[in-house]
Amino acid sequence: MREAAFVKQNKEKWIAFEKAINYNAHISPDELANGYIQLTNDLAYAQTYYAESKTLLYLNSLASQAHQKIYKNKKESRNRIVEFWKTEFPLFFRQYHKTLGIAFLIFMIASAIGSISAMNDDTFVRLILGDAYVNETLNNIASGDPTAIYKGGSEIGTFLGITINNIKVAFMAFSFGVITSIGTAYILFSNGVMLGAFITFFYTQDVFYQANKQIWLHGTIEISVIIIAGCAGLIMGNSILFPKTYSRRVSFMKGAKDGLKVVVSTIPFFIIAGFIEGFITRYSNMPAWLAFLIIGSSLLLVVFYYIIYPILLNQSYASRKSGKIY
Secondary structure (H helix, E strand, O other), X not given: OOHHXXXXXXXXXXXXXXXXXXXXXXXXXXXXXXXXXXXXXXXXHHHHHOOOOXXXXXXXXXXXXXXXXXXXXXXXXXXXXXXXXXXXHHHHHXXXXXXXXHHHHHHHHHHHHHHHHHHHOOOHHHHHHOHHHHHHHHHHHHOOOOOHHXXXXXXXXXHHHHHHHXXXXXXXXXXXXXXXXXXXXXXXXXXXXXXXXXXXXXXXXOOHHHHHHHHHHHHHHHHHHHHHHHHHHHHHHHHHHOOOOOOHHHHHHHHHHHHHHHHHHOHHHHHHHXXXXXXXXXXXXXXXXXXXXXXXXXXXXXXXXXXXXXXXXXXXXXXXXXXXXX
16 A cells, blocks of 8 residues: 555544544543554554655654553653653654754854854954953953853852753743744754854964863753754744644644653753863863863764664664564
8 A cells, every 4th residue: 555545544543543642632441542552553554664754753653652641550660750751752752853953954054154254254253242251252362271261150150050041041942932933943043143153253263173172062962952942942833833734722732742842851961061061161171082072972962862762762662563563
């Protein structure tokens, strides 16, 4: 059977089942179990004949939601919070990889614009970063320590202040999605321009390597997770613009719920970034190999958790379900 015919044949059934499990519609245990069995059969069929398709991705996500619904009252030996980050969120987030790619693209285009502008206009950096910051950094560069600004304040105070501020930025990127994706795109764009101008400023002062070796210690996680928070906002914003088969109200409720899950998932990463900035970035004399080890490990952590792990977990989940059917 062609994929289009398969979808047409089962679409209404899937949508009805999705609404039943997501919006607390009245559904008996027998109906829930029967719908779940049919869904896993469809999932196994899609796994066999439509590998790597959007249909398979959708059924994977729906099956994971149904599984959680069925077993939500089952006593678990593992902590619920740990289960969220270990299994529930990665299974759920796989369906939004494309949205994450869009958020990344917006941010990178904005960064390129910020960089080009800073290269061609000496006043642009002051416009974006402010005179006070630029003057202080120029003084630090003249004294031989471009990143001395990160050494101010106590370690704990810096850690708490930076962590709280980063979480605020993440929730702002998400909340601006309430005025559609344009709102979140604006936050991503403005932060991207700021980053591009910021990094290019050090290049124009001939301290690019020295500065970036320190900045990206915490910046790798910090910037990556701001993009992920932007993805959360786009999820909510897109739910308003593109409700698909749902009413706009129902679509918005679902988008807001899904986006909130994404932004909540970023909190531990912002804590890690805040810890690095508060306790590690200030040591500008650390060996280069150690700095790049921290930077590389941070990048690998984010890429693995948000991209690689969800793909592997969904594939494993689909394989287990196929094995049960056959």
